[in-house]
Amino acid sequence: MLGEFGEVTVEVRRRQRSVKAGSRQSEVRVHGDGVPEILFLTVGPARPTLRNARLTVGGEAVPVAFDGRGLRNTARALRFTCRERAHTYVAESWDRGGTLSRSGVVVSVRRGKSPTGKGMSGLGTVEGVADATDLALAALFEAVDRQELTTSGAVASVLGRVLNPRSPEPVSLD
Template sequence: MQRHTYTLDRWEDRSGDRLAWTFGYRGTAGEFGRIEVVYPVKRHGDRHVTEVSGDALPATSFGGWAYGRKPSLHMGQLSVGGAGIRLKRNRWAQTRAGRALRMQVAGREYRYLATSRRHRDRALIRDGVEIRTRRYGSGARKKATFTVLGPADATDLALAAVMCGVNTRNLTRGGAVRAFLNRSLNWLEIFQ
């Protein structure tokens, strides 16, 4: 089975107004060329948008309810090559596999799931291809590593890359509880 590993370095642009700051990952992924993940590219009230661009990758974006600087899975909208993609997940499932984000892109079924209790390890899986994503480090030394198993194409890599700029804590039970408590506390602040 084919196996390739690509690493993207974290970057940030804190110039200008605080609401204009952007963050992300960038680097080169072998035959796919340059890849750049940027978040938040756009802010629409309580919604943020993450975008992926690259030499060979289709334009991919993910918008959702803002959670920190990233969009969350709550009210998430995915677009690949300008086409809207329907997202499905069972937020009441007890296992990580049951809580996986499911989507159909270009006629292929994908699952994006947590592979550990921590929010740093994820995997994008479709028939015959798996892309394992790991984020590690801190500050300027933060990195995102993609381990590609199988004959992946540009769409597969674009989907895995855009999810690095999305808050996916809800893919684990513990992360879902923390996200719920955080949203509840933020909601209560409105009434003070």
């Protein structure tokens, strides 16, 4: 539930294997009555990642980029422009959440052990006047593997690419 924007669903699905590279495609879809539909497609062997990814918000393509050579998480941040507003997403750590920001708005999500003792839970905070798109994007990135946005994750991903190279194949929207 995202306050005045109502119930929002984040679905992660594995799609058919790619004919060219044999890799599976992942699809993350965010939808609800009060938010624009967001679709994030990626190719890879595991959880949806930032490499080889395509993001669409309300049917509009949104190119995303990050500096894979940055030394700090803030330097490695994901940057994109959506609906004529520049956004930045900084991962806190591999699995502890992150912060989505744009001019005048900061949406932070922190994950940790659930107070009930079962699984993980998230706690979000908002500074400024966030709209449905801001909140839906923050929810989306909680379902995506953001390890490459962290310094320690970058080191691990280099080792992972050596052991299991990812396909340079672009994601298919079909």
